[in-house]
Amino acid sequence: MNSSPALADLPQIERRTLAETAYDALSDLLASGRLVPGDRLSLRQSAAALGVSVMPVREAVSRLVADGALEVAPNRAIRVPVLTVAEFRALAETRMAVEGLAAARSAERRDAAELAAIRRAEAAFRAAAAAPRPDGARAVALNRDLHFAVYAACGLPPLREIIARLWLKAGPMINLDLRAHPERIVGGCAIRRHAEMLAAIEACDGPAAAAALAADIGDAAEFILSRGRLRET
Structure with a gap:
């Protein structure tokens, strides 16, 4: 038929x-x-x-x-690709520029509901870090939640789409930091950088928010590079 x-x-x-x-x-x-x-x-x-x-x-x-x-x-x-040192540095530098722009925009235009969401996400990460034995996998997820709560307030959907694609490569690399080394959650710079970023967003200070976000990415990148787990070429 x-x-x-x-x-x-x-x-x-x-x-x-x-x-x-x-x-x-x-x-x-x-x-x-x-x-x-x-x-x-x-x-x-x-x-x-x-x-x-x-x-x-x-x-x-x-x-x-x-x-x-x-x-x-x-x-x-x-x-999942294992990046070279040069590829990873390029990814980190791009993220600092692109995500820094989103953080600055969020600081300048966030509304009360978006600020409340960012505060909740920052508090959740901080609470996880205060646990007697921090869960690295949970910290990675909460770190992502905080970052994307910030980016959700930037008011630029195309920018959020670009960031989402960057995180397809960045997520596994962040895993090399917080999940593989949970002691970094307590003793590292992430909590301080997150607090600086939140304070800047609360104050509607775009440049300070971008600087705190870039410093957060840069601190994590330098730690990952120091572990020697990336390919040279």
Whole structure:
């Protein structure tokens, strides 16, 4: 039996939706720091975890490879890239400029509800750091929550989209800092930098907010570089 030609005009809604869902889920794993550089990603295991077929996961992975957030190894394995020192420095410098702009804009235009959300996120990270045995994985997630609470108030959706793509690469690298070295949560600079950023946003001081945000990224970058876990070339 021949199928109706009209069927060819129907959009593949379900498949496209599943691919977007898979992309969002895998992006969250990367941005939230639940994957580290060098981790491998199985298409079949990812599909099983999401309850979908392999096809939408393959499409999502292809997008993430195009984004530079994942890479295909010579043996065809999908993995989180291990950046070179130069690549990491470039990523950190770009983040300081782009995310600093977002922090400055947020300080200058945030409303009461957005400021309250930033305060809650900063308090949550500070409370996690005060725990007797800080949970590195939770600290990574709370750090991301605070940063994105700040960026949500910048009023520039295209800027937030750029930052979201940067964090696909930054999340696993931040994991090398807070999650691998939970002592940094208590003794590091993150709490102080977060407090400085919050104070600047409360005071509507854009330059100070940008400076605190850039210092936060820079402090973490220097620590990661000091651990010698990046490729030289």
